[in-house]
Amino acid sequence: MSEDADAPPPGALVAPAAARNRDPILSVLRRVLPPAGLVLEVASGTGEHAVHMARALPGATWLPSDPDPQARTSIAAWRARAGLPNLEPPIALDAAAPNWPVARADAVVSINMIHIAPWEAGLGLMAGAGRLLPPGGPLVLYGPFNLEGRFTAPSNAEFDASLKARDPRFGIRDVAEVRAAAAARGLSLAERIEMPANNMILVFHRDA
Numbered sequence: 490m491s492e493d494a495d496a497p498p499p500g501a502l503v504a505p506a507a508a509r510n511r512d513p514i515l516s517v518l519r520r521v522l523p524p525a526g527l528v529l530e531v532a533s534g535t536g537e538h539a540v541h542m543a544r545a546l547p548g549a550t551w552l553p554s555d556p557d558p559q560a561r562t563s564i565a566a567w568r569a570r571a572g573l574p575n576l577e578p579p580i581a582l583d584a585a586a587p588n589w590p591v592a593r594a595d596a597v598v599s600i601n602m603i604h605i606a607p608w609e610a611g612l613g614l615m616a617g618a619g620r621l622l623p624p625g626g627p628l629v630l631y632g633p634f635n636l637e638g639r640f641t642a643p644s645n646a647e648f649d650a651s652l653k654a655r656d657p658r659f660g661i662r663d664v665a666e667v668r669a670a671a672a673a674r675g676l677s678l679a680e681r682i683e684m685p686a687n688n689m690i691l692v693f694h695r696d697a
Contacts, residue, residue, distance in 0.1 A: 501566035526595025536564030554582035585613035
């Protein structure tokens with residue numbers, strides 16, 4: 490019997506939400522990312538988004554990263570199957586670390602990270618983007634966010650409670666808090682885009 494072409498390759502992980510949100514995210518990335526250059530994805534997770542975005546954005550060189558060895562194994566497995574020339578091997582990168590193994594990037598993307606991580610990782614993400622990006626370069630964040638201290642939907646309140654039960658350092662961040670932290674690191678909020686399933690995309694630009 491031949492291998493099921495739809496089955497994940499050996500070592501690959503699957504996040505069901507990735508198949509649901511990848512196209513809405515892609516529609517925004519097509520507009521806000523530069524037409525060419527290096528896109529660093531911080532906390533790439535399973536690697537499914539990396540493959541989808543690299544395939545749809547051939548002008549970009551997509552660099553996935555994750556601090557978790559199991560995630561990097563998964564990314565590498567999906568990458569090997571896809572065989573895309575513009576998808577780089579995954580690198581080990583801890584967003585909270587003061588130094589990253591990347592010298593520069595034309596754009597930084599992080600999908601569903603800052604609420605499933607200590608706030609120090611979110612601060613590190615913004616600090617790293619501030620170091621790597623050229624003036625005007627975008628940092629794109631996707632996930633659930635609060636507005637003016639309030640949840641945007643009951644489901645987000647339930648999700649926040651489940652996150653804090655896993656780790657009290659986790660939780661949905663407020664747009665104002667993220668905006669202030671980014672501004673302190675040389676990044677200005679350019680857009681807040683409503684997304685399906687009570688999520689948002691925040692687009693920041695590196696100050697000149």
